[in-house]
Amino acid sequence: MLGYYILIGGIALISWLVSSKLKSKFKFYSKVHLNNGMSGAEIAEKMLADHGIRDVKVVSTPGMLSDHYNPKNKTVNLSEGVYSQRNAAAAAVAAHECGHAVQHAQAYEWLTLRSKLVPVVSVTSGMAMWVVFGGLMLGAAAGVGLGYWVAVAGLAMMGMATLFSFITLPVEYDASNRALAWLKAKNIVTQQEYKGSEDALKWAARTYLVAAIGSLATLVYWGLQVLGGRD
Ligand SMILES: [Zn+2]
Numbered sequence: 055m056l057g058y059y060i061l062i063g064g065i066a067l068i069s070w071l072v073s074s075k076l077k078s079k080f081k082f083y084s085k086v087h088l089n090n091g092m093s094g095a096e097i098a099e100k101m102l103a104d105h106g107i108r109d110v111k112v113v114s115t116p117g118m119l120s121d122h123y124n125p126k127n128k129t130v131n132l133s134e135g136v137y138s139q140r141n142a143a144a145a146a147v148a149a150h151e152c153g154h155a156v157q158h159a160q161a162y163e164w165l166t167l168r169s170k171l172v173p174v175v176s177v178t179s180g181m182a183m184w185v186v187f188g189g190l191m192l193g194a195a196a197g198v199g200l201g202y203w204v205a206v207a208g209l210a211m212m213g214m215a216t217l218f219s220f221i222t223l224p225v226e227y228d229a230s231n232r233a234l235a236w237l238k239a240k241n242i243v244t245q246q247e248y249k250g251s252e253d254a255l256k257w258a259a260r261t262y263l264v265a266a267i268g269s270l271a272t273l274v275y276w277g278l279q280v281l282g283g284r285d
Pocket residue numbers: 150151154225226229
């Protein structure tokens with residue numbers, strides 16, 4: 055059990071470090087004002103139009119770093135700052151979320167797969183840990199009996215969540231690549247502003263990478279507890 059606390063403590067520490075770095079990067083690039091004076095909302099509208107997407111709405115949503123694309127009602131949701139401000143960070147986020155809208159419009163396979171897993175993972179991920187615990191309490195470590203199979207079922211649920219967090223990676227990296235390629239091709243940002251947008255998106259992607267690695271580490275840990283406890 056001590057090993058587990060060290061593991062989740064380490065993961066929590068790293069993800070805290072990466073997300074505070076992301077926040078400071080966004081703060082910094084929020085001060086890099088765009089030469090063309092476009093707001094995040096205007097950039098999003100233009101990126102959608104340039105990709106021939108007419109059925110997606112750009113809306114403002116409360117909070118900070120709460121930006122997301124909602125495929126259900128086809129909305130690009132930009133946080134208040136990103137929506138109204140005119141800087142390199144806002145440009146990066148607005149274009150990134152539109153990158154998801156473009157993925158959706160073009161049925162990008164990793165996004166399609168990810169969307170299919172959402173209903174499954176939203177049910178299983180919350181209970182996976184408890185199912186594994188339950189199995190261990192029922193004597194899973196003996197490697198036989200009901201407890202073992204309950205624990206294995208819990209591991210399978212955990213595995214789904216880990217798989218999901220890894221499928222998220224190509225979806226996120228691809229959305230950023232689409233955003234940056236478009237910002238560059240259409241000269242929305244200057245070369246210096248581009249560097250800021252690129253760096254901000256790089257740190258955003260790292261938060262997903264840390265989450266995926268953390269999920270895998272947790273899976274391996276509990277896998278060893280259940281499957282490796284036989285001897
Ligand atoms: Zn994204």
